[in-house]
Amino acid sequence: MLVALFTLYHSPPLQIVESTSSFVILEPNIATDLRYISTAEINWNHMSHIVKSYLPSRSEYQGTGFLNVNNMEIDQWKEVMKFGYEHIDLHLDHAADNITWDSLYPEWIDEAEKFQVPICPSLPWVQVPGKPRIDLVVTKLPCNVSGTWSRDVVRLHLQLAVARVASSSKGLHDVHVILVTGFFPIPNLFTGQELVTRQGNTWLYKPNLSQLRQKLQLPIGSCELFVPLQAKGYVCGATAAAQSIRMSGSTHDLVILVDDSITEHHRNGLESAGWKIHMFQRIRNPKVKPNTYNEWNYSKFCLWQLSEYDKIIFVDADMLILRNIYFLFEFPEISAMGNDGTLFNSGLMVVEPSNVTFKLLMDHMDEVVSYNGGDQGYLKEIFTWWHHIPKHMNFLKHFWAGDKPKINRLKTKLFGFDPPVLYVVHYLGYNKxxxxxxxxxxxxNVEGYHQFASDEAHKTWWRVHDAMPESLQRFCLLRSEQKAKLDWDRRQTDKGKYIDGHWKIKIEDNRLETCFETFCNWEIMLLNWGETNTTGNSSIAASSPSLKTAAKTSL
Structure with missing residues (x-):
């Protein structure tokens, strides 16, 4: 009796973690770091069905690696599967406590390497005893139910470790991965196209090992640049974007998503500009009020339905492509420029279409909270593991309030260089x-918009416009209402004597003399306008324009 008490006393204490449905017993050698504890329960019926139905015959299997799976569960696996292959208990040192998501995705890095070379913190690599052949890797992921699970360093660490084990295969045999998790895995590490089946919380993948090896060459966060800096009413905006892409030397397909609100006349114009029209059904954001600016911007998710393409470089219509960016096709999903904090800017991003990923995006709209209520915030919650490309590939036309005059002068020069230094200019702001x-x-003309104002960037856009055929330039004509608005804004700056002095510039834009609408006398609109007036932004009417000339007035 004394011996029994002595043995029990010296046995390592069991750790008991409460789950939503039961208590899960975890062995201490697995759970020395509470962050790595997974309360996910293995459904052995699901697991047995997946392994026996979807994996090759047992004669082809030589080894299964287990990561973050306790010894009792490994013993249970042996009992249920009754396979004679080798079982390898993989070891992974835990990440340091000071490695946080903010350290992997910092708000700012020194891209120009002016003060330091940005380097990511390192996560321990998985250790594989000996050199066994591993055909299947099984792991359990922790699920932080507090709402931060998608930005959990430990979940990222475990999934990267599994990817390293799978990609280390030297032969030509396939390697499968099983992830046990109540929340979906990183969708651009193990992709929807690679998902063989899912039953409950058990996900079976057959990853493309070549692509997986490429992904593992990436920095683990946006704390480093993915590549060195020196390495390799939007109809009008879309036509100019197409023109800029062709001028940059690209010969890839140009695909544009349009819905039924775009008239046949405008679709013909887009096709003439080089776009391949892809009709789609708009997707409503269920969490916004009707008629708000972001009501339909979840329609961007339709990009993942373009499954006839392996990879897409998505660009917003308010961008110009000044240099060929074809090399981005070598980058994985999601590659994008950093935005605020740990987030990326979805105005330009590399996407790998997949109907499975599209379904994932659709399935979680009710539960995922977008920080800005739009598609960009939503995508950032789904694709928390992303890859930082240099800002020259999505250079924002925006002057931050805290920027020093020297920085602003440099930005201004960059916008105007010919031949260009920037790859892409992103024309932020209300007035395109x-x-x-x-x-x-x-x-x-509007004091609150000065942060988006740049005459050099403006001239660059118009150089591209002037290179378009005249038939396409007609899609950039101004509506009468927009002409009146521009005149109104100039009058206010004249009254306020804005120190920038742009209100003094003599206007020579010939578009003021051209009208394609029934009503052309836009000056009359000014008689009833007040400071709270707002107008629509579409630059061309819904019908094919019948051009008329009108006299240029006070503008």
């Missing part, structure tokens, strides 16, 4: 170039 008079950036 085609909604302004070509004489200067009309963001100068």
């Amino acid at each position: 170039p085609w909604l302004c008079l070509r004489d200067y950036d009309c963001n100068w």
Whole structure:
């Protein structure tokens, strides 16, 4: 009796973690770090069915690796599966406590390497005893139910470790991965196209090992650049974007998503500009009020339905491509420029279409909270593991309030360089170039928009516009209402004597003389306008324009 008490006392204490449905017993050698504890229960009926139905015959299997799976569960596996192959208990040192998601995805890095070379913290690599052949890797992922599970360093660490084991295969045999998790795995590490089946919380993947090896060459977060800096009413905006892409030397397909609200006349114009039209059904954001600006921006999820393409470089219509970015096709999903904090800017991103990923995006709309209520915030919650490309590949036309004059002067020069230094210019702000008079950036007319104003970037856009055929330039004509709005804004800056002085510039934009609408006398609109007036932004009417000339007035 004394011996029994002595043995029990010196046995390592069991750790008991409460789950939503029961208590799960975990062995201490697995659970020395509470962050790695997984309360996910293995459904052995599901597991047995998956292994016996979807994996090759047992004669082809030589080894299964287990990571973050306790000894009792490994013994249970042996009992249920009754396979004679080798069982390898993989070891993974835990990540340091000071490695947080913010350290992997910092708000800012020194891209120019002016003060330091940005380097990510390192996560321990998985240790495989000996050199066994591993055909199947099984792991359990922790599920932080507090809402931060998608930005959990430990979940990322375990999934990267599993990917390393799978990709280390030297032969030509396939390797499968089983992840046991109540929340979906990283969708751009183990992709929807690689998902063989899912039953409950058990996910079986057959990863493309070549692509997986490429992904593992990436930095683990946006704390480093993915590549060195030196390495390799939007109809009008879309036509100019297409023109800029062709001018950059790209010969890849140009595909544009349009819905039924785009008239046949405008679709013909887009096709003439080089776009391949892809009709789609709009997707409503279920968490916003009707008629708000972001009501339909979940329609961007339809990108993942373009499954006839292996990879897509998505660009917003308010961008110009100044240099060929074809090399981005070598980058994985999601590659994008950093935005705020740990987030990325979805205006330009590399996407790998997959109907499975599309379904994932659709299935979680009710539960995932977007920080900004739009598609960008939603995608950032789904694709928390992403890859940082240099800002020159999505250079924002935006001057931050805290920027020093020297930085602003450098930005201004970058916008105007010919031949260009920047790869892509992203025209942020309410007033896009085609909604302004070509004489200067009309963001100068509104005090709150000065942060988006750049005459050099404005001139660059108009150089691309002027290279378009005249038939396409007609899609960039101004509506009468927009002409009145521009004149109204100039009058206010004249009254306020804005120090930038743009209100003094003589206007020579010939579009003021051209009208394609029934009503052309836009000056009359000014008689009843007040400071709270707002107008629509579409730059061309729904029907094919019948051009008329009108006299240029006070503008």
